[in-house]
Amino acid sequence: ELKVEQNPLFLSMQEGKNYTIYCNYSTTSDRLYWYRQDPGKSLESLFVLLSNGAVKQEGRLMASLDTKARLSTLHITAAVHDLSATYFCAVDRASGSRLTFGEGTQLTVNP
């Protein structure tokens, strides 16, 4: 059974600081996704990582994938309040878009 673990589950940080969210998964997978969810809202796709060593960046967020270590990271640079949300990583169980999600990391960026 595929398991996906994120840490930390809760993260409170100050504006301007850097931090990293970690996502470990238990079995080989082809694709890893990062999603953002605002309270009471749906999931917004942030990144799709398809191969070992993949790195993608959008604004203050950068995601990377190490398939050998079964680890993905989401790095936040110079955080701003607008980044406050819950971030999920999700792994494809098979080539068919059946995602297994982590528990989510609730990020709060304080002024």
Next chain:
Amino acid sequence: ETGVTQSPTHLIKTRGQQVTLRCSSQSGHNTVSWYQQALGQGPQFIFQYYREEENGRGNFPPRFSGLQFPNYSSELNVNALELDDSALYLCASSYSGWKETQYFGPGTRLLVL
């Protein structure tokens, strides 16, 4: 191009009742997946439909069933509702091709009393 839509947005039911949730996939997408997200947890895969056939199922009992229509819209039906069925139900659509991202709808929040 329209995104994924779901209806209704909110629903209140009592234990033992039945409910039907609806999802319209994004234009050009032929695959619909349903997820259940309990409060404070990550979404859990319920099942997936591809070209009107069920194409994979998660650890959910048979009282969770679904349909996909020729226009690729989909329904999720839940019979004999239980209190633990209270959750946000998310529909996601994608094109079945390799390396395609799933796009999620706004969700239906179901409360079972």
